[in-house]
Amino acid sequence: MKKLIIFSIVILLSILIIISKGKVYTGPEVFLPGFKHGQNIEEINNVNIKNFIRLGKDFNDGNTIFVILYSEKTFFNSEQTTKLIKLEKALLKMKNITTILSPTNIPKANFSSQNYVKNNTLQKDILKDKMAQNLISKDGKYCIINVIFRPNVDSRKDISKIENIVTNYFKNFYLFGEPVIDSYLFKELLKQMYFYPVIMFSLILLFFYYQTKSFKSSLFILLSPILSTLITIAMLFLTGRPLNTLTVMIFSFLLIIGSGYGLHYYNSFYKNKDFKKTKSHILAPILFSMLTTAAGFLSFIFVKIESFKELGVLVSIGLAINVIIIFELSPLILSLGKKEPEKFGIKYLGDKVAIFSLITFVVLIIFSPLILKNISIKSDMLSYFSENSQLGKATKIMQNVFNFREPISLVIENEKVFLASDNTKLKKFTRELEKSELISNVNFPFNIPIPLLYNFSKTNPVLKYYIANKNKIRLLIYLNQDGYNNVDKVVKLIKKYIPYDNFYVAGSSLIWHDINNSILNAQLQTILFASIIIFLMILITFKSIKITLSVIIPISFTTIFNFIFMAIFKINLDISTSITSSILMGLVIDYSIHLANDRSLTKSSKQSIINVGPPILANGIGLILGFSVLLFSSLKLFKSIALLLILGISTGLYFTLIIQPFLLNFTKNKKRPL
Structure with missing residues (x-):
């Protein structure tokens, strides 16, 4: 009971901290190498950042919002031109706007104080003027108004007001520009915090209930990562740091990944019928699964981008807290279900299927360089959004x-x-x-x-x-x-x-170009670090090179196939997708560890598949269901991550359940792992 009271107080304090100190920041500079939280943007040692700030000071202008207008009648008539002029005057009444660039106010090309409006009608002569090429389309149906703000003004706050003003004159319009992108991004990140996790929770809960046959147990399995998320987020806000475009994903990562540990714990508990036996049997594999997953995320600390480091550290802390909650609170809350957990009819499919599958994997990897060369390294704020948004x-x-x-x-x-x-x-x-x-x-x-x-x-x-x-x-x-x-x-x-x-x-x-240059280096560093740490952990755990290699091989194939999927689905290697390889390495290794650990006890790969195959499959499907929610996001950033993780997890599951038992037959472990 004392433990429950302590955890309740911690959770209550965490909620209060989140409510009182919680902030979300979407600025792109968080992806700049060298940027640090709380640092004045002018202090960033980046020439393109310095030039961008210098530009605002030299010309006394700030952000720009492009208002894209459409008229089927074209703008070369009195009615549309009059509305256009009235719209410009209405926008200029806003105190934060300094200048409007429009087809109606640019001077004529032949050096004249006159513009291209005559008798309240925009003249077609404007189409011959090069200065107007980016203000009105050749058919006259589209025109653009450049709305320029004062320096050091948060133009994002005026977006809704601009939309209301434009609506009074034109029904068909779009807003474009970095402040607009930032505003849309902020709204989507709020969904990532509050809306998507609820759907993820519901889907995973239903599936885990189907597997465990116990609603109470399924609820506890998902409660532990939620509690760990609250504590982790509170720790972040307590330092005065906000959530950013990357760290906001810890809600999804901890809920989806953390739920797997509780699932393995419950399946072991049902088998052993005793908490002490369960802890003795499952502590080592869950602990090392958590550590190897954390290794994948902690590989981000070597990247020269602060948001990557924060994401890696926060998820790792959250996973550790999640494991502590499972082992400390489960004896107080968890109880056996009345029905045996679902086995899904899992069994070892045989050596022939394993050999054929392995050969297929190897052949695909041999020819993979032919398509991997097509992967594009590209990232900007527009690449976050889907084409239909x-x-x-x-x-x-x-x-x-x-x-x-x-x-x-x-x-x-x-x-x-x-x-x-x-x-x-x-x-x-x-x-x-x-x-x-x-x-x-x-x-x-x-x-x-x-x-x-x-x-x-x-x-x-x-x-x-x-x-x-x-x-x-x-x-x-x-x-x-x-x-x-x-x-x-x-x-x-x-x-x-x-x-x-x-x-x-x-x-x-130019700023995004610098960010893109850092992505490839970040990808190579994270994969190398995660590979070394995971290899050493598995070697220490199983004390066998052969077993270590049999466990490492699935994540090696999964990592390579992650890039193959990028090429096939034409997904760019960008800020978001660059993190998937290390994440997948940490996730897929969990399955291999559980299988290899059980095999060290049973001495039979076939029996181990029967023992731990169902929770491994259930865990994988739970992950897939959770990440599938992000496929419906309007942010391409989240869609790309979700698709790659779903495909990568599926590949890892197939290799672990079909091929790894065959590889384990060639290993001998005389001692039980740590």
């Missing part, structure tokens, strides 16, 4: 209709004031850039002499967007999809052709 649809329009992604800014600083002759130099430079297949177009009012541009910008906020002072101007370089994916090549082109010495390039695509 609102942001996915907005992205399609931006890419297919306007052929661009969010532009990068080229800021040129001249020691002397810019002269009219500099316009000629800039035009020549721009022509060289636009020859590249990576660049959609370069935006700048080239036909206005720069000295006059500065004077006009004092009264025209649109022109002010391009010039900070007489010595500093900004060119917007719009990239197509290939340019966005190869932004480093774009920077090289700029350096090759630019006729000025002092300049810098800024944009979110």
Whole structure:
């Protein structure tokens, strides 16, 4: 009873801490190598971050939201043009918005104070103006309003207000831009915390009830990872740290993975009918299963990205707390069910099936390099979202209709004031850039002499967007999809052709490029560390090289097949999917440990499959059911993780139940493992 009171107090305190101190942060800088919580973003030792901040200070602008409007009638008529102008005026009344770039307010290409609106109607002449290419489509049915915010303003808070204002004038529209992406991401992360775990809990509970034939036992099996999650999250919030895009997944990981330990415990308890015998029989395999799974997650501590480290440490702590709860509270709460747990008719299928399966696995791996080369290393905030989401649809329009992604800014600083002759130099430079297949177009009012541009910008906020002072101007370089994916090549082109010495390039695509460069290194480091630690743990446990190899082989195949599945389903190696290999290594090794441990007792692979095969299969199916919930997420980030984990767990289950018994027949362990 004393233990129950202590745990109740701990849980109550954890809930109070979560309620009072809980925060969720979705900023992309958490994926930057070198970023630390609480650190001022300006202190990050990354040139592209520094340039991005510098840009905001130089031009006194903050985030940009793109309002994509659609009209079947086109915008070349008085009715639609009038609504467009009214919308712009309504948006400019918002205190946090400084500038609106729109087809109705850009100056004419022939250097005139006039714009392309005549008699309250947008003129088709605008289609000939290069500056307008990213503001109105060739058929006139789509147009874009660039809403530019003041510096250091949380533009995400104004998104709903912008939506309400736009709705008053246009019914068909989308919002696009980093603040919008961040807002959608935040909402989805809240689902990851509160909504998805409830569905996961329900599905796993029903299946475990089917396997154990005991509702009370199934409830306890799932209660332990929930309690461990609450304690772990409270520990995080107690340090003042928020949940981020990666660490928010500990809710799902602990619930799904942690439930497996309780399931193995109950099946052993039903067999032994006694808590002391159960502890003696199952403590070692559950403990080492937890440690090897933790090793997979702890491999993230060697990655130079703080959010990876946090996820690894938090899940490992949660799994350890989960095991403690199972062994400490089960004698107080758990009781035997009246019916024998479901066996699923599991038996060893024979050596022929095992040999055929093993040969098939080996052949597939031999030819895997032919498809593995097609895996793309790519990550950005847009890759988080599925194509059918609102942001996915907005992205399609931006890419297919306007052929661009969010532009990068080229800021040129001249020691002397810019002269009219500099316009000629800039035009020549721009022509060289636009020859590249990576660049959609370069935006700048080239036909206005720069000295006059500065004077006009004092009264025209649109022109002010391009010039900070007489010595500093900004060119917007719009990239197509290939340019966005190869932004480093774009920077090289700029350096090759630019006729000025002092300049810098800024944009979110450059920051994501740095993040992508760190992903491959992170993947190699985590796999190497997890492999070494797991190998040593198994060797210490079973004191046999042969048994260790028979246990390690399934995770080796599962890891390789994880990349094969990436190539087959065209899943990018990105921030989210880079963590799946180490996770799968930690999960699949659990099955091998339980099987090898039981085989050391029975001396028969066939009998061990009958003994531990049902809980292994039930555990695997429980994991699959849990992760399958994420397949319905609007975040592609979670969908990709879920699909790879489901396929990887299925591969590991097949290898463990079909092939590993055959491999264990070639081993001899004279001593019982630790």
